[in-house]
Amino acid sequence: AQKVTQAQTEISVVEKEDVTLDCVYETRDTTYYLFWYKQPPSGELVFLIRRNSFDEQNEISGRYSWNFQKSTSSFNFTITASQVVDSAVYFCALSDMEYGNKLVFGAGTILRVKS
Amino acid sequence: EAGVAQSPRYKIIEKRQSVAFWCNPISGHATLYWYQQILGQGPKLLIQFQNNGVVDDSQLPKDRFSAERLKGVDSTLKIQPAKLEDSAVYLCASSYYMDATDTQYFGPGTRLTVL
Numbered sequence: 001a002q003k004v005t006q007a008q009t010e011i012s013v014v015e016k017e018d019v020t021l022d023c024v025y026e027t028r029d030t031t032y033y034l035f036w037y038k039q040p041p042s043g044e045l046v047f048l049i050r051r052n053s054f055d056e057q058n059e060i061s062g063r064y065s066w067n068f069q070k071s072t073s074s075f076n077f078t079i080t081a082s083q084v085v086d087s088a089v090y091f092c093a094l095s096d097m098e099y100g101n102k103l104v105f106g107a108g109t110i111l112r113v114k115s
Numbered sequence: 116e117a118g119v120a121q122s123p124r125y126k127i128i129e130k131r132q133s134v135a136f137w138c139n140p141i142s143g144h145a146t147l148y149w150y151q152q153i154l155g156q157g158p159k160l161l162i163q164f165q166n167n168g169v170v171d172d173s174q175l176p177k178d179r180f181s182a183e184r185l186k187g188v189d190s191t192l193k194i195q196p197a198k199l200e201d202s203a204v205y206l207c208a209s210s211y212y213m214d215a216t217d218t219q220y221f222g223p224g225t226r227l228t229v230l
Contacts, residue, residue, distance in 0.1 A: 002180035029189075033216060035218070043204060043223050044222065045158070045206065047218055064168070091157050091159070100170070100171075100220065101146065101210060101216075101217055102160055102200070103160065103219060105157030105159075107155070108157055
């Protein structure tokens with residue numbers, strides 16, 4: 001069965017600090033896709049990244065970086081030099097071939113960045 | 116390119132009343148999803164359409180929820196009669212394809228409060 005666990009319910013940091021959001025997943029499939037979405041107070045889920053199970057290279061996009069480790073079934077997200085605008089709920093999600101394009105979400109991590 | 120549109124953004128109703136939500140997906144996207152997001156949780160899939168056909172409605176409470184996508188574009192989700200536990204954000208998403216490789220793009224959601 002698919003499962004995504006985001007153990008951190010809420011994180012508070014001061015602006016310019018680095019912060020890492022953890023994501024651990026479970027799937028029986030060998031082909032799967034991992035996603036991160038951002039949900040600001042406005043409510044819309046904003047797509048950040050998609051990673052397939054065959055690509056374990058870390059990815060960097062500006063202040064955002066992602067660390068994918070199949071050995072530990074983790075797909076962690078780091079924000080470098082956090083800003084107040086990064087305050088949001090962040091969701092990790094999983095889809096696999098067995099269940100088509102059905103996204104299974106974690107419970108989300110609330111990130112509060114204080115100035 | 117216009118994103119996923121949803122209306123209304125907010126709705127407050129009494130229990131046992133009925134309510135309907137509307138979604139217009141990204142142009143050209145064949146697959147449309149409705150999710151329910153209860154406060155403090157990740158979104159949960161209610162129903163998935165491929166063009167105007169239902170692909171998966173296994174999580175839809177069919178005794179009170181219904182959804183349609185008559186012309187393969189816009190979709191409506193209806194609740195009749197509403198219960199207190201239906202208070203949630205209802206998110207619509209769309210994707211070009213219907214497989215695990217494709218990214219779902221979300222609308223701003225409709226926040227429903229049932230009193």
